[in-house]
Amino acid sequence: MLFNQPEKYFFKKRQSINLNGALISLDHPVVMGILNVTPDSFFEESRYNTKKEILESAKRMIADGASILDLGAYSTRPGAADVSSQEEFDRLDEAMSTIRGAFPNFPISIDTFRSGVARKIIEKYGPCIINDISGGTLDPEMFRTVAQLKVPYILMHIQGTPENMQENPNYKDVFKETLHFLSERVAQLRTLGVADIILDPGFGFGKSMEHNYELLNRLDGFKILEAPILVGFSRKSMVYKPLNTCPQEALNGTTVLNTLSLLQGANILRVHDVKEAVEAVKLVEITKSTSKKS
Template sequence: MESKDTLFKKKTTLNCRGKLLSLDTPLVMGILNVTPDSFYPGSRLSSTEEAVERARVMLSEGADILDIGGYSTRPGAADISSQEEQDRLIPAIEAIVREFPDVILSVDTFRADVAEATIKAGAAIVNDVAGGTLDEQMFETVARLQVPYILMHMRGTPQNMQTFANYSDVTIEVLDELQQQVHKLTRLGVNDIILDPGFGFAKTTEHNFELLNRLEDLRILGLPVLVGMSRKSMVYKTLGIHQTDALTGTTVVNTIALTKGANILRVHDVKETKQAVELYKKTTL
């Protein structure tokens, strides 16, 4: 039988296009949305030039990874074709990589063909909000490409996911559903898997806070954990404020996540999150 220390030991590096990214200290992932309908208007970018400029700012603020998406996954978001998603993503990815050759780009997509095209364009990580449930080719594609894969928990689609927010024990059920997908990925030879419990995806506000409270339970799978709570409704609706005023609340829930073992924070506000990480690190010396 494995000891507790061995069971909970997490992978400490990610291989991103031959560059090893250390997880010894928490990383900050900045959000780039080349979409007209992302849930947070402040993150919407309407041109390749805007995407490059936002990337410049986030990298100067200390972002370790940039996560670029071309398909809005907010509740009730409009569906778009794979081709339109690629048309939004690929020019922006190519321009950012050209301007910042050392950047580590993650692509936010649930489609295998989009993942493959964007990795070829210069992205290094696939961030799948559907955790392989919306495209049966995704796992085989990621295994063939041999890139890190962010496995997020979601039920249904972005259009109907909130109708599936029914759990007896949300943490146990999310963990079980993630574990089933991890098993499939490891059998295919995917080496770098990051878990994301999917705050706000097929979950109520109460579910979100229960998951945050028990985030440490995900350690049992021995994999890095990413959390994405930035300016989400679990923050601003709880506080009775607008999402544009949700930076302080976001920083608080992210700091709680750090104390519970989060390895990557996916955020709109890089500078403030890096400050929170620096202060958190002082408590772990």
């Protein structure tokens, strides 16, 4: 049940992310804006392929209240075309150059499962968050690379690979198995000296509709790992399929799930639509504040 113990979900340990000495406070939830520099991401309106489009999108998201921009150059939707490491780097390189020219110190997250791509971008442009959809399963050098670069790391759960993850996702207990995966890998990262770890249960990555909603209902259980929680529902099939719509019509449903996740203790909302997510955060925070006073 989501609401039988509201005070449970309104309590939150003070947390922050250290990005090259600059602290990103998570005392209140923050919003991460998705900026895809790919031609084939599942939500067509999130694709930005020219310098002008990239810069305008970054400006809009920052003006709307984003605290982090998440740059992705490799679509991980089922059936997406493979992209070479060099092409992925080239796409990210152009986007980073464009954004850093206008916003030299704004927090950036690099959405890649390739340690080599992450290293080249960070060595060229400075520290960024690494957002790895594979939780280190697709590149055995990723954890060591994160430790060496001393940057924050988003550890996501996935069952399978982007190519086969939705063919037949199967769990005895999706929450326990996801928690176990994250727990083991948090321990590995901390042994290597990685201090800033963010957890992502991986909604839509090797999960059925039922798996996704079970994880949402038990989201607060991941707090046992004492790390910030990121959620990414934005315009995914778990939103639009139950409503018989499509990604283009999934903004309202996305906002509903973002709100439920905030009540469960989510710290970061990864979204295509920053303004609406920021508004959800503000209203939930007002609700929390009012509850504490009563």
